[in-house]
Amino acid sequence: MDALKKIIQDSYVITMKDVIFEGHQTLRLVAEEVEKPVTPELLTLGERMMTFLKNSQNPEMVEKLELRGGVGLAAPQLNIAKRVIAILIPDAKGNIQFEEIMYNPKIIAHSAQEVCLKSGEGCLSVEREVLGFVPRYKRVTVTYINHDNEEKTIKLKDHQAIVLQHELDHLNGILFFDRINEKEPWAVKEGVEILE
Numbered sequence: 001m002d003a004l005k006k007i008i009q010d011s012y013v014i015t016m017k018d019v020i021f022e023g024h025q026t027l028r029l030v031a032e033e034v035e036k037p038v039t040p041e042l043l044t045l046g047e048r049m050m051t052f053l054k055n056s057q058n059p060e061m062v063e064k065l066e067l068r069g070g071v072g073l074a075a076p077q078l079n080i081a082k083r084v085i086a087i088l089i090p091d092a093k094g095n096i097q098f099e100e101i102m103y104n105p106k107i108i109a110h111s112a113q114e115v116c117l118k119s120g121e122g123c124l125s126v127e128r129e130v131l132g133f134v135p136r137y138k139r140v141t142v143t144y145i146n147h148d149n150e151e152k153t154i155k156l157k158d159h160q161a162i163v164l165q166h167e168l169d170h171l172n173g174i175l176f177f178d179r180i181n182e183k184e185p186w187a188v189k190e191g192v193e194i195l196e
């Protein structure tokens, strides 16, 4: 059965068994645009992806389902080469700071200013630590279709912008370590901000 059909079955719960890892060719494809309006199948996929992120941030569910924690997931990581991502970012207190399922997300404007996360980035599809700064735009303006099939335009900055760019990269066959300077992983260009 293909991955999408499997995941949209009644009450299916996405686990790490559904995630594909570096080396799998789907992670290197440019994913296909989603047709408008978004089909019920892909709306269900988006919901299941968000449920995965919620479970991955709930200690009991992490143990029960043997999950790794995540703040974002892209459909290609489930071997579904469609432009669908889910983002769930908690604040320091564990409350939801940003939650969105996005179809066809696209950066239409960005700052010249770049930022890097102080400790680098990680990815559910990369089961090893790859150290180094991953330069990202500090601010992005993004258009997308939301889970209610509405066209949206939002501005994100800092951590939220970084997660968005990481997930958007998955839709273009790019993994975070592609953006790390191979010779000097912790070198930063002048003016790049380091975010805690």
Ligand code: NI
Pocket: 122, 123, 124, 125, 166, 170
């Ligand atoms: Ni990733």
